[in-house]
Amino acid sequence: MTSSKQRNTNHDATASIYDLKNTLERHDIALECIDKLILKNIPEGAHIFDLGCGTGQVAQRLLKRGYQVTGLDSSEGMLNIARENAPDAEFILDDARFFKFPSTFHAVISTDGVLNYVLSTEELHNALQNVYDALLENGIFAFELYLEELCESNWKNNEFSGGVKDDNVWVDIWSYDPKNKIGQKDTTRFELKNGNWQRLDKSFYLKLYPQTEIKLALEKVGFTEVNIYDINQDLGVDKDKESETACFVCRKPLRE
Incomplete structure (x- = not known):
């Protein structure tokens, strides 16, 4: 398994076939969910941070909508392809557990179960804290996760x-x-x-985490308004299919 002190580079080996394995329709579905949960609640042209951006397919679609996009991934191979797919975005090589950004973004997204690759509760807390710190006040964090119970x-x-x-x-x-x-x-x-x-x-x-543990971890970091959506039943991805992932949406509160 990946050492907690090293950037996870596993996906370098399969970066060139990532888009072959995942149909482009999946990225369109991700954007549809992001549209329902985030885009209507942030300013036009807002700055969005794509955590675990992979080959930049979602970033490309957000750019076409007029948003600023910064993507982060631990795989240099993935980012090389992302820079071709979305040349107007900024891409950064780093790890969800370790990155440190100032409060910059109106929203942070993470699709395709990226945070499931964080294998301990402590490191997951670190990743959530990093996201919290990178958000502007009242910023929105939305991420897709494979859940234990699903x-x-x-x-x-x-x-x-x-x-x-x-x-x-x-x-x-x-x-x-x-x-x-x-x-x-x-x-x-x-x-x-x-x-x-x-x-x-x-x-x-x-790593499969239970829903209650994720919700508590978000609240411990400081996120509020935590809502959880069934990808299939609530967001209409495929209502005839049993869900394996849920989408968590929360906010960094305004200072009192």
Whole structure:
């Protein structure tokens, strides 16, 4: 697993196939949810911080709406692609657990379960504190998270998925440690380079947190107006599908 003293660089190995594995429709859905929960409540042209921005697909869509965007990711490979996808955004190489920004942003977003890669309650608290400090007063924080109560039964069943492209073949195999609430994704990738297929094996770890623990952690940091939305039922992503993620929305309060 990732050392708590090191930036998580695991996604460098799979950055070039991230957009192949995740359909562009998923990013449009993320923007639709952000629109419902955040954009109507911040000024036009506001400055938005995309925590765990990946390849910049959501940043690109926000830029087209006229917002300023700063993205942060721990993967240099992801950011290299993000700079191509959203050249007008600012991208920073850092880790959710360690970054330190002054109060700058009207809103912070984090999609695709980025904070599940933070594997301890203490480090999660650090990440939430960093977000709180980076927000302007009355700023909004919205993030998507895989929750223990939504995922545990599904993650206990070893599942796999994969894909085939002209120059890439990959398979993801999932396993779950119920004692420590850790999901493990083992990725095997074959990439065609200079006429030869090269193999890469990489493991990724995600922590499942219960809803109550996340809510308490947010309130402990100082966030108020904490609301929790079911991605499928409340936000209409796919009402016929059982949710695995929830969206938390909260505010940094005004000073009295």
